[in-house]
Amino acid sequence: xxxFTIDNMNLYxxxxxxxxxxxxxxxxxxxxxxxxxxxxxxSTLLKSLNRMNDLVEGCKITGxxxxxxxDIYGDIDINVLRKRVGMVFQKANPFPMSVYDNIAFGPxxxxxxxxxxxxxxxxxxxxxxxxxxxxKDRLKKSALGLSGGQQQRLCIARALAVKPEVLLMDEATSxxxxxxxxxxxxxxxxxxxxxxxxxxxxxxxxxLRISDNTAFFLLGEMVEYNSTDAVFSSPQDKRTEEYxxxxxx
Amino acid sequence: xxxxxxxTALASIASVxxxxxxxxxxxxxxxxxxxxxxxxxxxxxAPTNVPxxxxxxxxxVASVYVTAGAIVxxxxxxxxxxxxxxxxxxxxxYKILKPATxxxxxxxxxxxxxxxxxxxxPFIRDNFGGFGxxxxxxxxxxxxxxLPTIIGVSESAIRAVPESYYEGALALGxxxxxxxxxxxxxxxxxxVLAAVVLGIxxxxxxxxxxxLIAGNQVQIxxxxxxxxxxLTANIVLEMGYSTGLHRQALIATGxxxxxxxLLITLSMQAIKSRSEKHG
Numbered sequence: 001x002x003x004f005t006i007d008n009m010n011l012y013x014x015x016x017x018x019x020x021x022x023x024x025x026x027x028x029x030x031x032x033x034x035x036x037x038x039x040x041x042x043s044t045l046l047k048s049l050n051r052m053n054d055l056v057e058g059c060k061i062t063g064x065x066x067x068x069x070x071d072i073y074g075d076i077d078i079n080v081l082r083k084r085v086g087m088v089f090q091k092a093n094p095f096p097m098s099v100y101d102n103i104a105f106g107p108x109x110x111x112x113x114x115x116x117x118x119x120x121x122x123x124x125x126x127x128x129x130x131x132x133x134x135x136k137d138r139l140k141k142s143a144l145g146l147s148g149g150q151q152q153r154l155c156i157a158r159a160l161a162v163k164p165e166v167l168l169m170d171e172a173t174s175x176x177x178x179x180x181x182x183x184x185x186x187x188x189x190x191x192x193x194x195x196x197x198x199x200x201x202x203x204x205x206x207x208l209r210i211s212d213n214t215a216f217f218l219l220g221e222m223v224e225y226n227s228t229d230a231v232f233s234s235p236q237d238k239r240t241e242e243y244x245x246x247x248x249x
Numbered sequence: 250x251x252x253x254x255x256x257t258a259l260a261s262i263a264s265v266x267x268x269x270x271x272x273x274x275x276x277x278x279x280x281x282x283x284x285x286x287x288x289x290x291x292x293x294x295a296p297t298n299v300p301x302x303x304x305x306x307x308x309x310v311a312s313v314y315v316t317a318g319a320i321v322x323x324x325x326x327x328x329x330x331x332x333x334x335x336x337x338x339x340x341x342x343y344k345i346l347k348p349a350t351x352x353x354x355x356x357x358x359x360x361x362x363x364x365x366x367x368x369x370x371p372f373i374r375d376n377f378g379g380f381g382x383x384x385x386x387x388x389x390x391x392x393x394x395x396l397p398t399i400i401g402v403s404e405s406a407i408r409a410v411p412e413s414y415y416e417g418a419l420a421l422g423x424x425x426x427x428x429x430x431x432x433x434x435x436x437x438x439x440x441v442l443a444a445v446v447l448g449i450x451x452x453x454x455x456x457x458x459x460x461l462i463a464g465n466q467v468q469i470x471x472x473x474x475x476x477x478x479x480l481t482a483n484i485v486l487e488m489g490y491s492t493g494l495h496r497q498a499l500i501a502t503g504x505x506x507x508x509x510x511l512l513i514t515l516s517m518q519a520i521k522s523r524s525e526k527h528g
Contacts, residue, residue, distance in 0.1 A: 082422040095418070109427060
């Protein structure tokens with residue numbers, strides 16, 4: 001079953017045509033990876049899925065993007081959309097407050113005030129993000145004191161705390177060391193039972209290791225989309241083959 | 250060339266040092282003669298009586314009251330204006346609003362005093378009773394006078410907060426308002442606090458505007474419509490005709506004011522170093 005469907009989507013930044021006629025259907029409870037060289041539009045596409053592009057002045061989108069069949073650029077509450085479609089950013093961005101308050105921010109935003117309920121959500125989210133054991137004694141400490149890898153997993157936990165259906169990850173491991181990256185990759189594999197994950201990655205090995213499907217982008221165009229095995233073992237398009245064999249990018 | 254820089258740097262430091270020495274040499278003996286407790290804690294200010302009394306307690310309280318009133322009026326307006334300018338203001342409007350707030354800083358204090366005298370004082374007299382020249386009048390005008398300081402410093406503190414906090418909050422489904430007030434504003438709190446402290450310093454030291462509209466009665470006001478006399482007003486009102494111990498007592502009043510400002514500057518430094526430590 002498809003969670004997100006994108007049909008004939010075009011995106012413009014002012015006069016610049018950043019995404020060209022993209023059609024892409026992403027299945028539920030799978031990991032979909034967007035790969036491609038810098039500036040190919042993959043992050044832009046990811047940000048269209050929770051409408052973070054709305055913040056960019058002069059950004060215009062045409063075509064059709066649907067979550068569970070509902071047009072996300074149509075008559076919907078954008079805050080509810082962002083609750084359903086969580087996002088983890090390239091650079092970990094914990095708020096300058098305690099670990100606990102970071103996780104509780106989302107639930108509080110959506111009206112949960114009871115301490116016992118918040119306690120339970122904080123613990124569960126940190127457990128889901130596989131960082132509970134490391135942080136359970138530091139819940140009241142500032143999140144800014146954590147290591148980079150911990151901060152990023154905290155951000156994943158924070159995203160999970162609002163119980164999203166989809167998790168967007170925008171090069172979430174690019175600033176991390178290999179050990180932290182490994183932990184987050186393991187986490188993704190575990191999380192896909194419950195969530196649909198869509199990730200942008202520069203790291204082709206990462207796409208190969210954990211994604212189910214891969215979409216390859218070049219200069220704003222989606223060149224190829226298939227199961228990850230197929231994309232990497234028998235790419236249909238010459239440009240995909242050249243990219244994954246490292247001839248450019 | 251470095252020597253020139255050194256000399257120019259020395260000029261400001263030397264000025265502070267000389268002012269300090271002047272104040273203390275002239276003020277401290279008077280405090281000793283009057284008695285420190287009688288001076289600071291005394292409630293009778295009658296410099297021309299025989300024997301004279303030099304108690305400035307009422308004026309210390311008045312200065313604190315007026316400043317507190319200015320903070321109550323100026324801080325919420327100033328901070329919310331800064332938030333608006335930094336996060337909500339449409340660009341064309343910003344081009345008008347920003348220079349307008351800066352212009353507020355350039356208006357001479359005597360003009361604020363006139364404004365208070367012609368507009369605020371009659372308004373209070375007609376609507377709340379009393380003479381109009383009062384604690385409330387002084388606090389309203391001072392509250393306006395500290396706006397540019399609070400707006401300017403708060404706005405740059407708010408602008409210095411990384412955009413990633415804002416995006417992170419939005420991505421969790423928070424509204425724009427919640428994202429700003431729950432992530433950006435708390436993250437800028439040390440800068441905003443610095444703005445408030447600067448505002449306190451400005452309000453405490455203001456003289457010309459206050460002297461025109463505060464009524465200048467030496468008393469501890471019990472109502473907002475009562476008049477009062479601040480430390481600064483006391484100096485400027487009596488310096489012209491004072492002699493001897495009276496004159497020295499006025500300089501000693503300046504010492505007390507100086508100590509207040511010193512405390513504010515120190516707390517400002519403490520806020521700064523704390524925010525540097527905690528990011």
